[in-house]
Amino acid sequence: MKRQYAVIGLGRFGGSICRALSEQGMEVLGIDMDEDRVNEYSSIATHTVIADSTDEGVLKNLGIRNFEHVIVAIGENLQSSILTTLILKDMGVSKITVKAQNDYHERVLLKIGADRIIHPERDMGIRIAHQVVSKNVLDYLELSDEYSIVEMAAGEKMSGKSLQEMNIRAKYGCNVVAVKRSHEVIVSPHADQKVEEGDVLIVIGGEKDISRLEKDLMA
Template sequence: MKKQFAVIGLGRFGGSICKSLSQQGMEVLAIDMDEDKVNEFSSVATHAVIADSTDESVLKNLGIRNFDHVIVAIGDNIQSSILTTLILKELGVSKITVKAQNDYHEKVLNKIGADKIVHPERDMGVRIAHNIVSNSVLDYLELSDEHSIVELIANSRMDNKSIIELDIRAKYGANIVAIKNGDEIIVSPQADQKIYKGDILIVIGSDQDINRLERQLLNRD
């Protein structure tokens, strides 16, 4: 059975989520007060409606409590975001993800019971900063305040050497969880797995250990 999602707020962030969920074959209800945005997503989402999400009766009539997951992606109106989240909680929506504008907004959302809070602009800024500081970093995903997963490009110092020869875990405290070589992906590679220049290494570890790995091994070609 397909999961049912509702996306409230069809700006850049909400619109992107709406499109991605629809492409994955999910049932999506797209909600916004702007008629032009709703019309834009009428052919993307399963249903698209013009509605004020701060009106409890409107959300009730839309049957919002029956949705598996509601994403509140309201743009700059923090008050509307908070009020919408509060109404969704009171209506008994099982899972609510909310886009936060700042740390104050996040604190309020936490207090009223949002299940997941995201900072898309801040998180993307962190990923871009890692990418432009180091030529070896292709992508970066923060797992917690202290741990991350990164995609790193193997350089000539790693070329034709096995994982055990490089001794990355012992020297740097990080773990290679997968290696991409062209179309081939090696998951949980063995210690004798060879690495070649240009391979993409998916590495997990503390930020401190990953930074040391980048600095001492990858950025000294």
């Protein structure tokens, strides 16, 4: 049985989620008040509907409670975003992900019970900043306030050395969870795994620890 998702708000962010979920074979209900947006995604999502998500009766009629995951991707209208999230929570939707416009918006959403908050513009800005500042950081994802996961290109200093020799976990407090080499991905590499220049290391650690690792070994 296909997993069922509902995406409320079919702007650039919500629309891209709707498209991606549909391409993965999921059942997707797209909801928006704008008729043009709904028509645009009518051939992409499983179902689309013109509806006001701040109307509890409308959401009940759509059977929104039966969807295992609802993504609230409403754009600039913070009041609609907050009210929609509150209604979904009161209706007992099992998982609610919401796009936040700012930190204040996020705090309100967390207080009313949103399960996950996304800051697409802020998160993309952070990723690009890390890529611009460092020639070795290929991608960056903030997991929490304390931990991040990065893709780092191994430099000449690492070439021919094993993970144990570099003592990455003990010295830097970081964990190498995978090594990508050409088309091969080595998951949970052993301590004796040797690294070659040009390998991509997928590393989890604290922000400062990752910075120290990069400064010492990635150049």
